[in-house]
Amino acid sequence: MNITNPDLSPARKDYSKTVFLPNTAFSMRGDLTKKEPVMLEAWAKTDLYGKILAKRRGAKSFILHDGPPYANGPIHIGTALNKILKDMVVKSHALMGYYSPYVPGWDCHGLPIEQALLKEMKMGKRHIEDIPAFRRSAREFANRFLDIQREGFKRLGVLAAWDKPYITMSNSYEGTVIKAFRELLEKGHIHRDKKTIYWCVSCETALADAEVEYADKTSPSIYVSFPLETLPAGLYAGAPGCASIVIWTTTPWTLPSNMAAAVARTEEYRVLETGGRHLIVADKLADAFLAATGLEAVKGALVAGEKLVGLKYGHCLAPHLPEARRFARQVIAADFVDMTTGTGIVHIAPGHGEDDFHAGKKWGLEIFCPVKEDGRFNADAGIFEGLKVFEANDKVVETLKADGLLLGHKKIQHSYPHCWRCKQPVIFRATEQWFLKVDLDGLREKLLKAADGVRWLPEAGHERMAGMLKTRPDWCLSRQRYWGTPIIAVYCKECGKVQTDSAFLKKIEERVLAEGSDFWFSEPVEKLMGPGHKCSCGAAEFRKEKDIMDVWLDSGVSWYAVLEGGMLGPGKFYPADIYLEGSDQHRGWFQTSLIPSVALRGG
Structure with missing residues (x-):
């Protein structure tokens, strides 16, 4: 091209007359900001979703059951992608001739809502004095973001029963949750017990396995000697106290709770x-122990682990504990003691570890836990009273060093459980909680069989789910919070027995279906129970349960409310054809939906 010739310059040419296009109703510009509201308004006015359902009513159904997002903020890329994918599945099956209703849901209870509200109110859990008022505020907060999210999803073009969603804080839904709880209780799957469970000292509540995430944490790594008060025959002829067993731990704060080795x-x-x-350590770990502590030693006699069982030793912190806690502990045997790390001798605190708890039960040890809800030690911890557990690490180390019992100390970084909401490290703490038994009546095996009958995409999801089901403990259902479905239980003030009268539970269930559960937190127990009620011990004074249910049980029985509750129209829709969620829901909603479903329906 000769660009110096002005007659040939592109600026001088009128190319619009050289291109011939057919006439079209499509405008030259997108103008999406103007057209989108018009399109959405037209869909709403013509009830496009309703017309599609009416057209397919009576056809074979294909049901996608919606996993509920938390109503604690606007939609984001994760929730948007989730709804778009579900919309694609539902619309494509409607086009293929299926009756495919889509009832969206919202998770409106629990810690995510509480935390977001408390942050907005600039206050903490301990500042809540009027529980009914706080619950009203939580309801308003959840409703606000539910509406914001609903409009956001509508703008994405998602067609659904937006005017009739399932909402976990609604009267009917709370009533369904309480009904499911009652039925599980009547079947024997739910019980109250004292166990060592995950506890968030920041949120001051129990946590289930699904609410724990692992992240790196820096912790002290210490080797401590426990002076023996009795010795196996022929091992050493010196004075008692000159021989010690050695333990290794990364949680020095649990040593005040030591009950065995x-x-x-x-x-x-x-x-x-x-x-x-x-010093006595496992022979296989002796060299590693000496290398870690820098000690020089002469290797002496060997002794079988069997001969150590039953020996008495003095508590390493005995002089600093209340007099009643200074008694001698004993050496026990446990299958979980391995020869890969530490000394081959494990410090046992039944109040602060799952393996420790089971060992304590087996050997008849006290399930001792001197830690309060906020993570501070009580008076049973002696000089550590008032300290928060992780703050106490340094003082425990200093005390052991001053007493000559600290053999080695350094900092290590390791994977450690953290709270899913506040992201702070959690602890194990022995408390009384409500649990769902996963081994009653062969439930665990039934869960595994049910998982085998599901098509998993990708297929690795099946292995992941099966692995979790094989090893999971009983499900801790109770939470020490305020915003949630209450656990309907009453205790005798005299003997502490839980009153599980079905007639009473059904009466409360019917009230919740009619008016919601807020009355449980405001009415006195006498009014809730009515006149003439007596415990089997003869007492007539009671106290009501203050805990709420795990929010995962809320969403975990959504199949009961939606698939069996008539929300999809006349017909039978249980079980659903597809659950479509992120891989994090293998340990979350997938698992917590499967457990009550199989327990109540058999699969």
């Missing part, structure tokens, strides 16, 4: 002679 019966243990002391 566990060894492996079938392993051999080595006596290490160093600086006038005789």
